[in-house]
Every structure is written in C-alpha cells, then in structure tokens.
Amino acid sequence: xxxxxxxxxxxxxxxxxxxxxxxxxxxxxxxxxxxxxxxxxxxxxxxxxxxxxxxxxxxxxxxxxxxxxxxxxxxxxxxxxxxxxxxxxxxxxxxxxxxxxxxxxxxxxxxxxxxxxxxxxxxxxxxxxxxxxxxxxxxxxxxxxxxxxxxxxxxxxxxxxxxxxxxxxxxxxxxxxxxxxxxxxxxxxxxxxxxxxxxxxxxxxxxxxxxxxxxxxxxxxxxxxxxxxxxxxxxxx
Amino acid sequence: xxxxxxxxxxxxxxxxxxxxxxxxxxxxxxxxxxxxxxxxxxxxxxxxxxxxxxxxxxxxxxxxxxxxxxxxxxxxxxxxxxxxxxxxxxxxxxxxxxxxxxxxxxxxxxxxxxxxxxxxxxxxxxxxxxxxxxxxxxxxxxxxxxxxxxxxxxxxxxxxxxxxxxxxxxxxxxxxxxxxxxxxxxxxxxxxxxxxxxxxxxxxxxxxxxxxxxxxxxxxxxxxxxxxxxxxxxxxxxxxxxxxxxxxxxxxxxxxxxxxxxxxxxxxxxxxxxxxxxxxxxxxxxxxxxxxxxxxxxxx
Ligand SMILES: Nc1ncnc2c1ncn2[C@@H]1O[C@H](COP(=O)(O)OP(=O)(O)O)[C@@H](O)[C@H]1O
Ligand SMILES: [Mg+2]
Numbered sequence: 001x002x003x004x005x006x007x008x009x010x011x012x013x014x015x016x017x018x019x020x021x022x023x024x025x026x027x028x029x030x031x032x033x034x035x036x037x038x039x040x041x042x043x044x045x046x047x048x049x050x051x052x053x054x055x056x057x058x059x060x061x062x063x064x065x066x067x068x069x070x071x072x073x074x075x076x077x078x079x080x081x082x083x084x085x086x087x088x089x090x091x092x093x094x095x096x097x098x099x100x101x102x103x104x105x106x107x108x109x110x111x112x113x114x115x116x117x118x119x120x121x122x123x124x125x126x127x128x129x130x131x132x133x134x135x136x137x138x139x140x141x142x143x144x145x146x147x148x149x150x151x152x153x154x155x156x157x158x159x160x161x162x163x164x165x166x167x168x169x170x171x172x173x174x175x176x177x178x179x180x181x182x183x184x185x186x187x188x189x190x191x192x193x194x195x196x197x198x199x200x201x202x203x204x205x206x207x208x209x210x211x212x213x214x215x216x217x218x219x220x221x222x223x224x225x226x227x228x229x230x231x232x233x234x235x236x237x
Numbered sequence: 238x239x240x241x242x243x244x245x246x247x248x249x250x251x252x253x254x255x256x257x258x259x260x261x262x263x264x265x266x267x268x269x270x271x272x273x274x275x276x277x278x279x280x281x282x283x284x285x286x287x288x289x290x291x292x293x294x295x296x297x298x299x300x301x302x303x304x305x306x307x308x309x310x311x312x313x314x315x316x317x318x319x320x321x322x323x324x325x326x327x328x329x330x331x332x333x334x335x336x337x338x339x340x341x342x343x344x345x346x347x348x349x350x351x352x353x354x355x356x357x358x359x360x361x362x363x364x365x366x367x368x369x370x371x372x373x374x375x376x377x378x379x380x381x382x383x384x385x386x387x388x389x390x391x392x393x394x395x396x397x398x399x400x401x402x403x404x405x406x407x408x409x410x411x412x413x414x415x416x417x418x419x420x421x422x423x424x425x426x427x428x429x430x431x432x433x434x435x436x437x438x439x440x441x442x443x444x445x446x447x448x449x450x451x452x453x454x455x456x457x458x459x460x461x462x463x464x465x466x467x468x469x470x471x472x473x474x475x476x477x478x479x480x481x482x483x484x485x486x487x488x489x490x491x492x493x494x495x496x497x498x499x500x501x502x503x504x505x506x507x508x509x510x511x512x513x514x515x516x517x518x519x520x521x522x523x524x525x526x527x528x529x530x531x532x533x534x535x536x537x
Pocket of ligand 2: 041042043086162
C-alpha cells in the first residue's frame, strides 16, 4: 500500500535527515515509527502525507508513484489518509462537531448525510457532550480526541499519528492506543510516531526504527509481519 | 465570530469584520471615483454625439456676393443641381435678412451694413439614412457655379468626434487605473488573509481540499466586499451627480444662460452606475481567486 525505496530527505541544503529509507506498509497493518527526538519521525510522516517531497528515491502511495501523480489527483490521495498532528491543528473558530465533520464536508458530502456518523463518532471518543464547544475551551486530552476523530471520520485507508500520546497522561495515552487498535481492526493501516519506548514495548507491532538517518524494520513479536496489534499483559514495574 | 451550529455550514474562514472594514472603505472610495468617471464620460460623449448628429444631417452652399442678376442665376443653378441630387431632402435659400442676423454677432448693427454685399447661403438637409457623396457634390456645384462652396461642417464634426473619442479613451484609462489599483489592493489583502489563515489553509489542504475549494472561500469573501464597496461608491456618486444636475440647472435658469446644457447624466448615465458594483465584485473575486490559486500552487 505504501512503499519507500531508497528515499533520501533533506530540508533545503541542510544535512540529509533520512538516508536510503526503504520499507513497505501493507493494508490493515500497524506500525510504530520510533527514534530519538530529532531522528526524523515527523519528517517521515510528512513524506507519507505529502507535506514534504523526498530529495531522492521513490515513494508510492496506494500503488501510485507520487512523483508522477498529476497535481489534480493529489487531493483524492490525501482524502485516503487521516493525519493526527502533534499539535492537533484544530480550527479554533469552528466547533468540535464542525472540526470533525471537515473532511466529509470537503469530500463534498451533504450535512444531513453525515450528521449521525459524526455525532456517533464523537460519542465513541467520549466527546458526545462537547459537540458545540470550541477547541480553545478543551483540555489537551479532549483536543487530542477531536484531532483523532477528524483523522478517522472519513474512514481513511491509512492513519498517521505523530506523538499522539505525547501530550496526555499515561492513562489517556493507553485509551487512545486502544482507539487506534480498534480502528486497525476495522481495516485501517495505522502508523504511529513515538519516542515513548514503554508504549512500543506494550504492543506487538512492526517497528520502523530511525537512527542516524537510517531506518531499520523490526518485526513485532506477534504474527508474521506484526500486522495486528495485541495489547500485552501489563507489567508491574 | 460566526454562529456555529450543527449544520456544518459555518464559514471555513473566520469572518473578521474589523480587518476587512478599511479595505471596504478604500474600495468604496475607488468605486466612487470610477462611478463619477464613468458617468461624466457618458455625459460628455453623449453631448458631443448630440452636436455631431445635429450637424451631420445638414450642409450649406455658400455663394460669393455678386450683382443681383448674376447671383439670382447662381442661386437658380445651384438649387437645380441640389434638387436633382438623390439623398437631399430639401435645399432652401436662406433669406438675406436671416443671413444678416446670422452675421450680426460678428458685424454688429452698424449702419451701412445693409449696403455691404452679402454672400448668399443655401441650407441643405439630407435624407436621414442615405449617404450622399458630398465630395462629388461639392465639385459639381463648384464647377457649375463659380465661387460656390459646399460646407459639410466636416471639420467641426471631426474636431468634435476627435474630442469625444479622446475623452472616452481618457475615461477608459482612468477606469483601468482604478481597476488596477483595486486589484492591487485585493492582492495585498488576499495575501494578508492567506498569511493570517495559513493554519486553516494548510489543514484544508492536507485534509484533501482542492485548491479551487479553498480559493472559493476567499473568493466569496472578496465578492461580497467588492459588492458592498461598489454599492456604496455608486450610491454616493449618484447623489453627487444628482446634486450637480440640480445645481447646474438652477444656475442656468438664474443666469439665463440657456446655451449651457444642464449637467445631467440622463437615465442611461444613472443606470450605468449599476456596472460599478458588478465590476468591483468581479474584479475583487477574480483577483482573490487568482492570488489564492497562485499561492496554493506553491504548496507541496
Ligand atoms: N521544516 C524544517 N526545516 C528544516 N529542518 C527541519 C524542518 N523540520 C525538521 N527539521 C529538522 O529535521 C530533523 C528531524 O526532525 P523531525 O522529523 O521533526 O524529528 P522527530 O519528529 O523525530 O523529532 C531535525 O534535526 C529538525 O531540526
Ligand atoms: Mg516530531
């Protein structure tokens, strides 16, 4: 579904942040992108949702080489990808409901058509009573859940989340991870960037480990390829 | 702030009246100037066209003064030629008294003027709608009658239409300058808006919005702004023109200067002001669209 081949990435004329990155992401899989802060996790995600273009190498999304995809087809590609930004990027002047409905509205669907879906999803993430609230009035965890709801509302084929547990307490982090896991069970490929080792160790999923610009694929301990996530029994420290 | 409902139809860009108000005011001033230019140019070119039209249907044959027997013969001959020419509705000898009164402003009412030899004039009215070869006619008249000259007021009409044409071009130039300045202001404001709402634009872009969808959000805003400014400008221009019309009308009556045309744009002039908000809205909308599309084209 997603294929990186010898991808290199530098910002402007700066140093190469990613070097010869090669990996594949299959439909319905679950991956972590790990590495120290500054290792290039966010950069890798940006390449995946077309916010940056690689300096060299090949990136193929949904079977299409993005270098040769016509400009007018890119919005359609983007609509198949849900992104949870590290800083949420909610629109402060819109309500929670409108923020979450945004991808559907942009896809040209009618408000009457999607109202129930959006409300149901917001209830599912525990925000059923905050539909009309504006983002500035929400807590960090609430914003995080709005951002996630917006990323998944259009049932994307691929969900990218950048440090989705970075701003919340461990308990909330776990709840959000369960949410991603559920989505994954419904067929969405999930890629989560995190520098939280403990979080990665809790789950059996393929790890894309970034170090010194190089990427290593570390298979999860579960099924071959580590496509499904299985929460482990909690260790007592 | 927009009222947000569950309908999902809230504007995707926050409406911030306070930041658009100065631009609306500035555009309204431009529209006011454009409306005045438009109405004045219509007014002046109509006046010039009226004069030119009044002159174009007529011509005059001038016969040199001569002894009365000779001149009678000349008059007879000229009238014959003219009446035999197709396209001439009438040819009338202007009486001596009439000729004298025409010359009076130049000669005054001096005694003894009566004894001066007077040229005789024959007034020609052409059939409206027919084209008479006045050059050939003039040559024929001059050949048949020595000293006879056909005056088609051509020089006057050329001067008038040249003046009207130059005026029209000048007005178009001024209107184009105003339009360019308005477009410049809109480009400036659109870029500022893109910068202010960069975060929103990026989110829309990465959620899969097409450039034209994002542009339409800006477009709609500038269309309304242009419309508001255009209506304001046109209304104030109409008021100005109306006051001017009444004032010049009163002045003409008070001074008895009837030859002064009242400065009236006429119904057509007033109606043409409707073009101002329409053009302002169109210019603002298209400029905003092109500006946004150009900016978005640079996004990854
Ligand atoms: N827009 C940018 N321009 C220039 N350098 C950047 C930009 N974004 C990130 N970087 C640099 O790229 C490197 C990797 O950053 P990032 O991908 O954000 O890492 P991570 O998400 O793993 O912390 C860092 O050294 C960072 O300074
Ligand atoms: Mg990062």
